[in-house]
Amino acid sequence: MAFFLETLISGLMAGMLYALVALGFVLIFKASGVFNFAQGVMVLFAALAMARLAEWIPQWTGLDNRIVTTVMAFAGAAVLMFIVAWLVERLVLRHLVNQNEATLLMATLGIAYFLEGTGQVLFGSEIYSIHIGMPKDPLFLMDGLFEGGVMVNPEDLIAAAIGAALVLLLSLFFQKTTTGRALRAVADDHQAAQSVGIALSRIWVIVWCVAGLVALVAGMVWGSKLGVQFSLQTLALRALPVVILGGLTSVPGAIVGGLIIGVGEKLSEVYLGPFVGGGIEIWFAYVLSLVFLLFRPQGLFGEKIIDRV
Template identity: 80%
Template sequence: MGFFLETLIGGLMAGMLYSLVALGFVLIFKASGVFNFAQGAMVLFAALAMARFSEWIPQWLGLESKLLANLIAFAIATACMFALAWLIERLVLRYLVNQEGATLLMATLGISYFLDGLGQSLFGSNVYQIDIGMPKDPLFLFESMFEGGVLINQEDIVAAIIAACLVALLSLFFQKTSTGRALRAVADDHQAAQSIGIPLNRIWVIVWCVAGITALVAGIIWGSKLGVQFSLTTVALRALPVVILGGLTSVPGAIIGGLIIGVGEKLSEIYIGPLVGGGIEIWFAYVLALVFLLFRPQGLFGEKIIDRV
């Protein structure tokens, strides 16, 4: 039972991180109808900015406090993601309003490759570390209940708490603020939102900024765990089944889908993997996503599309 709980908790922790990346897809799709294939590149670019500025700031300003240097680096990286969001709207999206979905998809692919090249040009192509003080030592819980206790990585706990806090803030933002309500109005109907005076271009900038912040937090967490390297863009591919499972238009769906995928990967690898030769964790999420595409293509919480003729 203790080993099962250990696997279950590890899956939940991984699922929260998947959800964090999936949120970027959902937020942009809800507001603009664009499936943003550049989300992985945004995570990488944000993580590179954080890693390099946290390294450069102490040299430039002569700071000895790592915490202060990280805070300044986070502020600069946030400003970079805001500037990036403004440029994407100004130079790309503004000219693609009401275009076909394939056109918008190709635009985000172009943005993805551009960000990969820009990140390498500005910050270098080595593997960098992000050290924000997250504890690395394992933690043993429930030792009185189970022999040997339940082993949990403290870094995973902190990462899950950060992700949960960000999700809660985003939920409050969408539900309680006028800008959040405007974002939901644009998501429901672009033309109706414009007809009542909601500026579509400004809303797109805001939602890309929010997605940029989400990418920054995800990049910091994944960079702290795995190091900042160009393979970090593949994190977005791990989040695609989460989006399919939860629904492209549902923020709660991204959370629930991430938790299901995270737990399913861990449990299937432990209990089913030995029966099929292992490696099931690599493809489990994609097979589950394929099943949903066949039987419930809108996902668990997505809106069912009904065409009337």
């Protein structure tokens, strides 16, 4: 039973990390109706910026306080992501207003390649580390119930708490604020939103800034666990089944989808893997998302679109 709980908790924590990346997809899609293939590279770019700034700031300022340096590096990386968001709107999206989804999709692919190349030029291509003070030593819980207790990684618990806080804040933002409602209006119909006075340029800058901040948090957490390397951009591929499962328009759905995928991967690999030779963790999420595309393409929390003619 203890081993099962360890596997279950490990899957939940991995699912929260997937969900952090998936949140960026959902935010961009809710505001523009386009699937942002640049989200994985945004996670990498933000993590690279934070890791390198954390190295450079002590050299520039002489500071020797890791906490202050980390906070300054996070703030600097956030400002950089806001600048990226402004440039994306000014140089790309502004010229593609009311274009079809395929055009916008190709634009995000171009943004992804540009950010990847720029990241290498500005920050280098080595493997870097991010130290944000999260504990590395495992915790052993419920040792009164199970012999030896249940091993839990505190770093995963902190990441899960960060993800939950982001979901709560974003849900309140979309539901309770004027800007959030404007974002949903733009996603439904660009032209109708413009006709009632909603400025697409302002809305798109805001949503790309928020998505950039989410990418920074995801990159910070993943970089702290695994190191900052260019394989981080493949996180977008692991997050695709999450948004398909949860729904492209649902912020809570990204979290629920991430938890289902994370738990499903771990449990299937541990309990089914020995019977099929292993490797289930690699393809489990994609098979599950394929099933959902066949029977419920809008996902668990997505809005079902009905066209009347």
